[in-house]
Amino acid sequence: MTANFSDVHRAFLQSCVLHSVLTTDRALKILILLQARLQPDDPVPTESRLQELLVDINSRLDRYQQKIAQFDYGPKPKRYLVFANLSDTPLDRFQTAYQEAELSLFRVILHALAKDDEHRLDQIQCLNLTSKIEAGRYVSKSRAETLISEWQTQGYLTILDEDIGFGPRSMVEFDRYLMNHFPDHLSSCRLCKQALFYGVKCDQCSEGLHKACLKTYLSRVKKCPCCNKNWTATLE
Numbered sequence: 067m068t069a070n071f072s073d074v075h076r077a078f079l080q081s082c083v084l085h086s087v088l089t090t091d092r093a094l095k096i097l098i099l100l101q102a103r104l105q106p107d108d109p110v111p112t113e114s115r116l117q118e119l120l121v122d123i124n125s126r127l128d129r130y131q132q133k134i135a136q137f138d139y140g141p142k143p144k145r146y147l148v149f150a151n152l153s154d155t156p157l158d159r160f161q162t163a164y165q166e167a168e169l170s171l172f173r174v175i176l177h178a179l180a181k182d183d184e185h186r187l188d189q190i191q192c193l194n195l196t197s198k199i200e201a202g203r204y205v206s207k208s209r210a211e212t213l214i215s216e217w218q219t220q221g222y223l224t225i226l227d228e229d230i231g232f233g234p235r236s237m238v239e240f241d242r243y244l245m246n247h248f249p250d251h252l253s254s255c256r257l258c259k260q261a262l263f264y265g266v267k268c269d270q271c272s273e274g275l276h277k278a279c280l281k282t283y284l285s286r287v288k289k290c291p292c293c294n295k296n297w298t299a300t301l302e
């Protein structure tokens with residue numbers, strides 16, 4: 067445990083729990099506001115102060131199998147903080163919040179997204195999954211609509227153009243679960259070895275990589291890390 071766990075730490079952690087998913091830009095703004103209110107004599111926090119704070123907080127959360135994870139989320143070029151539970155059976159924690167049938171719908175959506183080639187489903191496909199939930203259970207389409215938007219707010223699902231895709235929180239909390247259950251449908255990034263949900267593909271060898279990992283790599287070597295051919299495609 068870190069000796070220095072201040073009111074700012076505590077309030078910032080609460081804010082992360084409340085939001086579930088925040089961009090790092092927004093998280094820094096929150097930190098600046100909290101510090102101005104709670105410790106006005108300290109210097110205005112910067113990105114590096116935010117990083118220090120996260121280290122302190124995560125060392126506390128460790129024993130609860132929770133953490134604030136940071137990662138670059140594939141489809142949108144932004145860095146996110148995700149408050150995540152890392153217990154081995156991530157679906158269990160939904161049990162307190164949702165009924166069995168609703169839990170089943172969540173599981174069916176997660177599995178359908180994993181199995182889709184591009185890991186996205188249109189809204190109608192998603193709602194039609196209500197017919198795929200376990201026998202004897204029922205969720206109406208209008209309830210499903212409410213749930214899907216709730217799961218978006220919680221960061222489990224996201225809108226990709228018009229479609230529904232994995233949200234940043236699913237990628238953090240369910241990556242192991244999905245990799246174990248759908249090894250044929252999900253790959254990992256050659257650079258960081260983490261699950262790859264939405265990546266960029268090499269024109270030459272078709273190997274997929276996280277955009278953020280690839281950007282860092284290409285800033286040193288302008289070659290594909292998999293086939294070693296020159297990387298020509300532009301990354302926005």
Ligand SMILES: [Zn+2]
Nearest residue numbers: 255258276279
């Ligand atoms: Zn990667």
Ligand SMILES: [Zn+2]
Nearest residue numbers: 268271290293
């Ligand atoms: Zn390649």
